[in-house]
Amino acid sequence: MRKKLIILFIGIGSFTLFAQQRDHRTREYIAPVRIVWQQDSSRITGANHLLVPGNGQSDLANNRLCVLKSTPTEHPALLLDFGKELQGGLQLVTGMPPSHDPVSVRVRFGESVSEAMCEIDGANGASNDHAMRDFVVSLPWLGVQEIGNSGFRFVRIDVLGDSTELQLKEVRAISTFRDIPYLGSFRCNDERLNRIWKTGAYTVHLNMQEYLWDGVKRDRLVWVGDLHPEVMTVSTVFGYNEVVPKSLDLIRDITPLPSWMNGISSYSIWWLLIQRDWYYYQGNLAYLQEQRSYMTALLRHLISKVDPSGEERLDGNRFLDWPSSENTPAIDAGLQSLMIQAMRAGEELCTVLGEDALASECRAVASKAIEFSLRKKSRFPSEKDRITPGDKQAAALMALAGIMDAKEANERCLAVDGAKGFSTFYGYYMLRAMALAGNYQGALDVIRTYWGAMLDVGATTFWEDFNMEWLPDAGRIDELVPAGKKDIHGDYGAYCYQGFRHSLCHGWASGPTSWLSEYVLGVQVVEPGCRTVRIIPHLGDLEWVEGTFPTPYGVIEIRHEKGADGKVISYINAPEEIRVCMD
Numbered sequence: 001m002r003k004k005l006i007i008l009f010i011g012i013g014s015f016t017l018f019a020q021q022r023d024h025r026t027r028e029y030i031a032p033v034r035i036v037w038q039q040d041s042s043r044i045t046g047a048n049h050l051l052v053p054g055n056g057q058s059d060l061a062n063n064r065l066c067v068l069k070s071t072p073t074e075h076p077a078l079l080l081d082f083g084k085e086l087q088g089g090l091q092l093v094t095g096m097p098p099s100h101d102p103v104s105v106r107v108r109f110g111e112s113v114s115e116a117m118c119e120i121d122g123a124n125g126a127s128n129d130h131a132m133r134d135f136v137v138s139l140p141w142l143g144v145q146e147i148g149n150s151g152f153r154f155v156r157i158d159v160l161g162d163s164t165e166l167q168l169k170e171v172r173a174i175s176t177f178r179d180i181p182y183l184g185s186f187r188c189n190d191e192r193l194n195r196i197w198k199t200g201a202y203t204v205h206l207n208m209q210e211y212l213w214d215g216v217k218r219d220r221l222v223w224v225g226d227l228h229p230e231v232m233t234v235s236t237v238f239g240y241n242e243v244v245p246k247s248l249d250l251i252r253d254i255t256p257l258p259s260w261m262n263g264i265s266s267y268s269i270w271w272l273l274i275q276r277d278w279y280y281y282q283g284n285l286a287y288l289q290e291q292r293s294y295m296t297a298l299l300r301h302l303i304s305k306v307d308p309s310g311e312e313r314l315d316g317n318r319f320l321d322w323p324s325s326e327n328t329p330a331i332d333a334g335l336q337s338l339m340i341q342a343m344r345a346g347e348e349l350c351t352v353l354g355e356d357a358l359a360s361e362c363r364a365v366a367s368k369a370i371e372f373s374l375r376k377k378s379r380f381p382s383e384k385d386r387i388t389p390g391d392k393q394a395a396a397l398m399a400l401a402g403i404m405d406a407k408e409a410n411e412r413c414l415a416v417d418g419a420k421g422f423s424t425f426y427g428y429y430m431l432r433a434m435a436l437a438g439n440y441q442g443a444l445d446v447i448r449t450y451w452g453a454m455l456d457v458g459a460t461t462f463w464e465d466f467n468m469e470w471l472p473d474a475g476r477i478d479e480l481v482p483a484g485k486k487d488i489h490g491d492y493g494a495y496c497y498q499g500f501r502h503s504l505c506h507g508w509a510s511g512p513t514s515w516l517s518e519y520v521l522g523v524q525v526v527e528p529g530c531r532t533v534r535i536i537p538h539l540g541d542l543e544w545v546e547g548t549f550p551t552p553y554g555v556i557e558i559r560h561e562k563g564a565d566g567k568v569i570s571y572i573n574a575p576e577e578i579r580v581c582m583d
Contacts, residue, residue: 024242025209026179029056029091029172032080036113036154037480039077043069047078054170058093058142065095066168070159077158079116080171081478084460085505087206087216088176089148090155094139095167102138104160109133109152111217111504112458112477112489116154118500124490125499130218136160146174151206151216151505153460153478178208183550184237186516189543193444193516196451200513203461204233207507212247215464215503224251224274225267225319229428230507231274232514235281239550244278245287257297265305265314266335268298269342276345283529283552285352292353299346299358302339303365310365310372312339320393321425322465322495327390337397340369352528373403387416393426396433410437418442419450419468427451428511435519440538443519447512457488462509464497477504521558523549526581534581537568553577 031053038044046066068076090107097103110116110133120126120134128134131150139145155173159166186197207213207230214226224247231244248271251261261267275295279288305314312335319325320334343366350359395413398404414434422430427450434443454466458478470492475485486492493502517523522537530551537560539545546559553575560570574580 023210024178025176027088028175028177029054030082030086030175031170031172032155033083034081035078036081036478037079037117039158040070040074041076043071043074043076044078050080050168050171054093054172056091056093056144056170056172058095058144058169060096060142062095062167064169066171067095067097068159068166068168070162070164072162075159075162077156079113079154079156081113081154082173083153084202085111085151085153085206085216086173086175087151087209087505088174089146089150091144091146091170091172091174092139092168093144093170093172094142095169096142097165097167099165100141102140103164103166104136104138105166106134106136106156106158106160107147108156108158109148109150109217110154110156110500111152112500113154113479114477114481114487114490115500116152116156117480118490123499125493125497125501127501129501130220131216133217139166148174151218151503176209177205178241178243180205180208180238180241182237183239183555184517184548186513186521186545186547188520188539188545190448192448192452192455193520193542195455196447197513197516199455199460199462200233200451200510201237203505204230204237204507204510204513206461206505208234208238208241208243210243210246211250212243212507214508215506217505218497218501218503219464219506222247222251223267224248224261225264225270226425226506226508228270228274228277229425229509229511229514231278232428233507233510235278236514236517236549240282240552244274248274248278252291252294257294258301260316263317264319265316266319266338269302269338272298272302272342272345272349276349279349279352280525280528281530281551283531285528288349289353292355295346295349296353296355296358299342299350299362302342302346303361306339306365306369310368310370312336312369314339320390320397321423322497323423324390324393324426325495327388327394330388330390330394333394334397336369336373337394337401337403340366340373340401340403341397343369370401370403373398373401387413387421389421392421392430393423396426396429399433399436400429406433406437410434410439410442415439415442419446419453422446422450422468424463424465424506424509424511427509428515431511431515431519435515435538440519441540443515444540444542447516451509451512459504461505464503464506464509465493466509467492517547517549520545521547521549522560523556523558527579530578532579532581533574534583535570535572536582537570539568551575551578556580 343362346362395409399406399409458476474488475481481487524534526532544561548555557573
């Protein structure tokens with residue numbers, strides 16, 4: 001973390017030094033793109049002036065104003081759309097009404113139109129948890145007020161007082177974000193896939209605040225398990241960024257062993273897997289060496305949770321993701337698979353760090369755990385069973401761990417009923433397992449269907465969870481819910497994300513972004529620091545794909561074209577430090 005030193009002089013010849021943290025984010029001011037709705041519209045004039053980009057400065061000209069005048073029985077309000085999900089707050093620039101008294105307004109932020117229009121009633125999920133999204137504020141006469149810090153796209157403003165006049169020169173969103181370039185890119189002849197790739201990238205970008213969050217409205221926390229799909233997207237789109245090691249170090253430092261990160265045993269495993277993948281993408285040995293003490297202690301702690309037969313015995317909160325949380329056999333199979341992956345990652349990292357004895361121990365435990373798993377016949381699913389929530393999570397992890405044949409996992413479970421049973425978090429691992437089985441076309445179809453469906457109902461970022469069964473008779477999130485339609489935000493959700501508590505910008509949902517770059521553009525990192533990459537495209541029904549991939553040595557430029565004979569011709573331009581393999 002960079003710090004700047006401020007010198008404070010006290011009296012003559014004496015001073016005090018102290019450190020002040022620098023915020024690495026920038027602010028951008030965004031005018032609304034449309035007025036969705038007005039209440040008591042006869043009491044509002046000049047509303048369209050709010051759609052004109054402003055300068056954030058109150059002035060004495062006092063023209064081009066939106067004026068809202070209340071009466072004892074009429075209290076005007078309007079709902080603004082800023083065009084896309086944002087992280088930040090609101091700037092209100094006021095004019096000179098006859099009264100100099102502050103004007104009280106109620107402000108409601110929403111990730112959907114219906115959330116911005118709702119009440120916090122204790123039943124619909126709406127809340128002020130993590131970030132205030134519904135509150136009352138006083139606005140000054142001829143001044144500027146900045147309020148709020150949340151994830152939102154829509155803002156409703158109500159005038160509260162009777163016989164009150166509010167003059168608004170501007171209402172601008174304050175977008176706070178890291179001003180960094182998108183070094184990675186993806187483009188193909190299917191615009192739907194292009195939008196999905198960009199939406200996943202933007203979802204994670206919004207969550208790259210001072211730390212890497214899971215959601216900008218709710219879950220503004222470092223959930224280390226959820227970070228793995230996000231870190232893969234960061235690596236694919238932005239390359240190195242300090243937010244990743246900063247977040248990994250934070251969760252390490254607040255979780256002394258033998259505690260589990262976030263209280264969840266699998267999340268400590270994910271920290272280990274992120275360290276392995278981050279090292280492969282960035283090749284920063286010095287950073288990896290800083291993890292030696294904690295990492296080796298964590299590996300020994302994990303080894304202690306494997307019994308002599310090779311079965312994991314993890315305690316703490318036994319969790320994969322929410323949709324699988326009621327499927328105990330799936331959780332057991334998933335944790336066994338994650339333990340095997342942890343031991344493999346531990347062997348790799350300990351070998352790099354010169355911890356040869358521990359590397360050998362990790363290899364032995366992994367072998368024992370695999371033998372146990374192969375002796376215990378899989379039940380995901382049996383030939384007669386239907387696919388139940390959590391089965392696809394378990395099957396994906398088992399295939400990736402090598403304890404279930406990937407083709408079998410795909411045919412018996414992952415590819416059954418298409419996108420049904422997918423989840424936004426573990427969907428990334430389901431897609432990877434489908435790729436391992438060679439079902440690239442099936443994975444592309446699921447991406448179009450499942451993640452594309454969120455775009456179809458107005459999403460500009462991907463959600464905490466999504467279920468294909470929500471779609472029939474559902475309205476869009478960017479409009480008032482029509483009569484006879486269901487509210488896809490307020491009427492659905494489960495577990496901790498019921499109704500309007502449901503986050504519509506969750507970084508763990510960005511899996512298709514890195515997957516499309518890994519398997520369609522075809523970039524697989526073979527040696528740490530991207531010193532060697534393997535590029536094998538899988539175009540499926542696509543005619544061409546092109547893009548860039550960031551490495552510590554610069555970007556790799558790639559284009560693949562499918563000829564009339566079905567063969568793919570590739571054009572690759574890589575930095576000279578990188579060895580490219582095509583097989």
